[in-house]
Amino acid sequence: MPHIQLIQVTKRFGNVIAVNDLCLEIEKGECFSLLGPSGCGKTTTLRMLAGFEDLDEGEILVGGKLISSSRKKYYLPPEKRDFGMVFQAFAVWPHLSVFENVAFPLRIKKFSRAEIEERTRKALRYTSLANVESTYPNELSGGEKQRVALARALAINPTVMLLDEPLSNLDPKLREEMRFEIKDLQRQFGFSIIYVTHDQGEAMALSDRIMVMSEGTMQQVDTPLNIYQKPANKFVFSFIGLSNFIPAEVADGAAYVAGLPGESPLTRDIPEHVRAGRVTLACRPSEIDFVPEGGVPGIVKRKAYLGELIDYRVQVGKVEVRVQKLRRGGLLNEGEPCSLKFHRLLWYEA
C-alpha cells in the first residue's frame, strides 16, 4: 500500500482553482518532486499535506490513516501530523540559538533532557552544524540557516519530510551541494521526501519520481528519465529542458515542415496513430544534426558561444529552430545555408 495517498483533492481560492482533482500515491522512502511554474498549485498541494490548508474536495491518507477529509470536515492539525518541513525562507527562529532551534520540536514532544541533548546533537552532526550550535541565526550564512531548518525537521526523525523550495534562496553552487546533502540524509534516515520546486534540474537530480503540474492540474507523473524522454504533452516537453516546436504537415508517409512541402521531409518514420494533416513535432536542440546534404534546408541566423556548446538559431521555413552542437563538430557562420537532420522527434497535435 502506498504511504501517502491524495484522493481527488481540489482546492479553490475564491474563483481560482489552485489544485484540480488531484490523485497521487507516494511510496514509503520515495523522493517525490512536485514540479511546475509558480502558481501551478505545487505549494498549495504541499500545504494541504502539511495541514495548513483545508481541502475543498477529496481526502488525504498517510499510512492508511485519514488525515484530511473535506467530506468529513476532518483535519488533523499540522502539529499532530509528525512531518518534518523546511520552508523556502528558512524560517529559523532568530531569537533562539541553533541548538534551541533544533531542540524545539523535541521539547514540544516532551522528550527527556538526555534524549533531547542526544537527538539534537545527532541532527546537528549530520548537518555539519556541531561547531555553531550556540550561535544565533543572524550570524549564520544562508546555507547554514537552511541546514538549521533541515536539522530541525530531522530532529524528530519523521517518516515524511516536506520541502518547500528549500534551495531557491541559496546561490547556485551551494544549491548543488545541499542537493547532495539532502539525498545523503534521506539514505541515512530513510524518510520519504516530498519536494516542491520550480527548478527542473533540482527535481531531476533528486527525485525517484516527478509530478509536473500546470494551472492546478497534474500533467505527468513519472521517473525523471521518462519525463525527459517521453513527455506526456507539449507543456511537459517545454517545461523540461530546451525545446523546439515545429508545425508540420503529414502527407504521403512523410512529415514536412509547414510551408515547405517540396523540400526534404523532417522524417519518414510516421507513428501508426498519426493521420495525414497538420501536427506539431517537438525536438530538443541537442537532437538535431547538421548534415552535408539531404536534410531539411535552413539558414543560420545567429550563433552564440556557450562555453563548450555553440547555440545556433536556424531559420527553417517560417520557424526558427534552435540547435546546440559541441564546438569540435565544426563551425557554421551566420548567414550560411545548412541542412538539418532531426532525431527523437515527438508527435503532438497541432
Added chain:
Amino acid sequence: MSGWTDLRKWGIAEFVLAVSILILIVVVAIPVLLIFWTSFFVNGSFNAKDIMDILRQRDTYEALKNSLIIACGTTIFSTIIGVFFAWLVSRTDLPFKETMKLLFLVPFMLPSFIGALAWKMLLSPRSGYVNRILMDLFGLSDPVFNIYGYGGIIAVETMYLFPFVFIQVCGALERMDPTLEESARISGAGLITITRKITIPLIMPSILAGALLIALYSLAHFGVPAILGAEVGIYNIPTKIYEKIHQSAGSFKAIRAGTVLASILVISAGIILYLQSLVLKSGRFQIIAGKSVRPMVLKLRRLRIPLLILCILYLLITVVMPTVTIFLVGGLKTYGLAIAPENMTLENFKYILFRWKLTRDAIWNSTYLSLSAAFVTMLAGVMISYVIVKMKVRGKWLLEFLGVLPFSLPGTVIALGVILMWSGKFGVNIYNTAWIIFVAYIARYMAFSLKSNSAALEQVHDSLVEASRACGATQWQAMRDIVVPLVRPGMVAAFFLIFLPALRELTTSVLLYGPTTRTIGVAIYTLNEDGETVYAAALSSIALVIIIVGQLLIKRIVNVRAGGV
C-alpha cells in the same frame, strides 16, 4: 589672502551644514544647556547645595514619584490593551477587523486633555453625569466613580496612548513571516505554545518600542494630570513645574526650581531613548516575510461575536461617549443642567466664535502659530535631514548628534529653555509675545520633521541624484529637479504631522502664554480652571471639529497622492 582661499574651500555643502548646525544650536541646544546651567550653577559656580535643597523638598520628590507611578501604570495598561487589540485585528477572524483597526487609531488624533475634561464631566464625584445617573437609579448616597486620582489619570492616559503599542504590534504581526509560526506548528507546537515561545518573543522588540514611547510621553505629559490630578493634590513633574512658575508669576527662584525638575525629565527621557535604541539594536530580528502567504488566523468560533461586541463597547465608551459629552456640554445653558433639549443652546458656540475676544484670539493664535511653525519647521527639517542623510561633508557628526536632541526634549523642558533664552538674556526679549511660542513650537516639533523628512530622503537612492549630476545638473539643480519632487510627500506629511498637534498644543504653551497670546489648548485649560466648564467644552468641540476636518483632509491628500503615482 589665505582667508580668501579658505572661503573658496568653504563650498555650498559646508555652508548648508553650518546653517543647519546653527539652527539646531539656537533652537534646541542652547535652551537645553541653559536649563542645565541654571539648575547646576549659581553665579557661575557649581552649586550642589541648592539642588539638594530642592530635591529634598517634599513636593519635588512627590512630583517625581507621581510621574513614575502615572508613567508606569499608563505604560503597563496601554501595552496590555494595545497588544490585545492588535492581536485581535491582525491574527483572528474578528468580523470587520479592517474597520476596527482604523477605529482603534482614532484616539491618536484626539487631544487627551479634552478627553480628561470629558471624563471629569462624566465621572467627577459630585457633578459627574454618570455618577448622578447611577446615584438616582439605585438611590445611592455616595458616588460610584471618582475620576480624580491616580486611577483616573492612568485610565484616561491609557485610552489615548495605547495606539502607540497597537500600531507597532499590528505592523510587526502583519509583516512577520508566517512560516516562522508554521514551522513551529509542524514541529508539534499548539497555538498557545507558539504564541508564548515564538510569536511573543519575536514581536517583543515592537512591544517594547511602543511601550517606551508611551512611558516617555506619559512622564512628560501635562494635560491629563493637570485636569484630573491637581484638584486632589497629585502633581507630576510637568504640572509641578507649571504650578511653581505660575504661582510665583515667573520669578527666577521658581524658574530655577523648575529647571532642576526639568533636568530630571531630560535625564529620564535620555535613559528611555537609550533603552529604546538598545531594544531596537539587539532585537532587530529579520522577521519580514519573503513571499506573501496569509498569516495564521485563529478561528474565534463562539467568541467571535462577544469579542466584536467588546471592541465596539470599548470604542463607544472611550471614544464616542467622551466626544459626545464634550459637544453636549458645550451646548448647555449652564453647567450642571440635565442634558435635555430644553436646556440646549447654540449661543455658547456663537459667543466664543464671534463675540468673546479671549476665545477668538485663542483660535486665531493657534491657527497662525501652528501654520507658520509647521511651515518653518518643515523647511528646516528638509535641509537638516538632507545634510544628515545625503551629504558627505566633514563635521556632519555634530549635526547628527544635535539632530537626536529634539527627540528627547519634553514640551515642558522646551518651554523653560525658551524662557531662559529669549527673555532678555541675549538681548532679545520676546517673553509674553507670540514669538516665544513660535520658537518653542519649532523646537518641540523639529523631531517630527526630521523623522518624516529623513525617512523620505532615505528612499531616494543616491544613484538618482548622481544620474542627474552626470547629465550635467549642478548640486542645486539636482536638489530642485530630482530630490525635492521625490521627497515632497514626506514634506507634506511633516507639515501636517506638525500642524495638527501644534493646533491643540498645551504642555508648552501653558508655560509661555501672555495676556493676549492664549492658544486653543491654553484657553480650554484656563476656562476649565476658572470654572467656565460650558465654554471650555464648547471651545473643545470647535477644536475637535477642526482636528477631525484636518485629519480627513490629510487622508484625502495622501490618498490622491497614492492614487496619482
